[in-house]
Amino acid sequence: MEFISDIFKKVIVLKEDKVSIETRGFLDKLTGVPEVEFRYEEINSIEIFDSRKGLLTLTIPSITFKVDGQEFKGADTENPYKVQYTYKKKEEARKVREEIYRRIEERKNQDNKGSSSQADELKKFADLKQQGIITEEEFNTKKKQILGL
Numbered sequence: 001m002e003f004i005s006d007i008f009k010k011v012i013v014l015k016e017d018k019v020s021i022e023t024r025g026f027l028d029k030l031t032g033v034p035e036v037e038f039r040y041e042e043i044n045s046i047e048i049f050d051s052r053k054g055l056l057t058l059t060i061p062s063i064t065f066k067v068d069g070q071e072f073k074g075a076d077t078e079n080p081y082k083v084q085y086t087y088k089k090k091e092e093a094r095k096v097r098e099e100i101y102r103r104i105e106e107r108k109n110q111d112n113k114g115s116s117s118q119a120d121e122l123k124k125f126a127d128l129k130q131q132g133i134i135t136e137e138e139f140n141t142k143k144k145q146i147l148g149l
Helices: 026-031 087-130 136-147
Strands: 002-004 010-014 018-023 036-039 043-049 062-067 082-084
Touching (some): 002 087, 010 082, 010 087, 043 087, 062 087, 087 136
Antiparallel strands (some): 002 010, 010 018, 018 036, 043 062, 062 082
16 A cells, blocks of 8 residues: 655555655655655554644644654654645545554454464473373474474
């Protein structure tokens, strides 16, 4: 999934295990704002700012990612974790945020399932060892295999 900003042509690309913010616009590449990439697990929050005052928009709507270990200080236009867009794209920005949060939750659920599967496997082999069907050495070998050690 891609969210293409209509300001400076910055693109938020949702990949299987991470998010990347790329620049595809000629002017944005000239500003020297680096492209960034971060895993879903590293995202602390996603802030959407789309305030509008009367007929005149006083600030440019944006979506900003707060990421572990990536604190940005400087001008907003130089923040690689911020993508600005026009007001008409606000619903699309919300969909991107919802999709990212859905993927984060999905990954958490997969991790939890994996942990319980490992525990079930270990219990099964511990029972086989206790019944004398496999040796202590065979159990330890299998344990290392299951835990990926």
